[in-house]
Amino acid sequence: MKDTQTENEIRVFLASSSELELERAHVGDLFNDINSAIIDTSTRVRLLKWEVFDPSFSGSRKQSEYDEQVEKADVFIVLYRSIAGKYTQEEVETAAASHGQNKKPEELHCLIQDYEGKRSFDVDELKANLGRLYNIDSFTDIQNLKHKILKILSPRLKACGIHVSETEKCIQIHSVNILRKPVV
Numbered sequence: 001m002k003d004t005q006t007e008n009e010i011r012v013f014l015a016s017s018s019e020l021e022l023e024r025a026h027v028g029d030l031f032n033d034i035n036s037a038i039i040d041t042s043t044r045v046r047l048l049k050w051e052v053f054d055p056s057f058s059g060s061r062k063q064s065e066y067d068e069q070v071e072k073a074d075v076f077i078v079l080y081r082s083i084a085g086k087y088t089q090e091e092v093e094t095a096a097a098s099h100g101q102n103k104k105p106e107e108l109h110c111l112i113q114d115y116e117g118k119r120s121f122d123v124d125e126l127k128a129n130l131g132r133l134y135n136i137d138s139f140t141d142i143q144n145l146k147h148k149i150l151k152i153l154s155p156r157l158k159a160c161g162i163h164v165s166e167t168e169k170c171i172q173i174h175s176v177n178i179l180r181k182p183v184v
Contacts, residue, residue, distance in 0.1 A: 008043035008160045010153065013070050013105065015049075015091040016079035020113075023079060024049060026142045027149060030179070034153070037176040043160040045153065048073055067091065071098040075152060076105040078134075079145070081113040084121040096133050108134045109152055111145065146179055147171070 014027055031047040038044070048069045067090065070076060076095040078088060095105055110130055112123060127136055139145040150171050154164045163174050170177040 008041070010043070010045045010075070010156050010160070011048055011073045012045065012075045012077060012153070013048040013073035013091070013095070014077050014079070015070075015088050015095075017081075017083040017085040017088050019081055019083050020079050023113075023142055023145055026146060030146045030149060033178050034157075034173060037173040037178060038157075038162055041160070041162060041174075043157070043162055045157075067094040070094045071104060073105040074156070075107045075109065077109045077111065077149065077152065079111050079113070079139075080121070080126070081115050082117055082119045084119075084126065092130070096130075099133060107152070110134045110136045111139050111148055112136070113145075114138055114140050143180070147181065150179055 012031075014024060016024060028047055028049070031045050034045050070091050071094065073095075076091075076099075078092050078095075080088075092110075095108055099105055099108055108130075110126075112126070130136060137148060139148050150164075157164050157173065163172075165172050165175075166181070169181055171179045171181065
């Protein structure tokens with residue numbers, strides 16, 4: 001993967017444990033849909049997640065390479081369901097430290113899936129540890145997750161001159177339906 005960044009590139013690092021593999025794939029599809037809708041513009045959204053990086057050994061610890069990408073992101077989003085894995089936690093800590101030092105990533109978000117089962121972490125403790133640096137929210141399912149991520153991205157897209165709007169049924173980018181709104 002090239003490490004060049006265009007003038008209007010929005011870099012988003014997505015962190016989570018492997019239990020959210022399906023959700024991560026759907027977020028990737030969302031980014032592809034956004035980029036397809038804005039193909040005629042100079043803006044791109046780039047999703048950074050461990051799956052897109054070269055798995056071959058490069059002389060350093062792979063997690064260190066991911067942490068470098070965290071520090072280059074504009075937006076950092078971490079997802080939780082039932083596991084708070086050590087590598088995900090390392091990325092969360094890297095993002096917070098980098099944000100505190102040089103304001104990169106500029107935004108830190110935590111989305112916790114509504115979940116009835118047993119968790120390896122205490123949600124209230126997690127929220128307290130993330131403190132005021134992270135914008136914390138919940139999501140119910142993949143559709144709701146994609147909606148929340150679009151809400152996170154919308155101000156940045158609009159700042160790049162991308163028209164983002166909501167109809168009664170859909171969220172649109174440049175008049176292209178990107179996501180159906182959940183039926184309430």
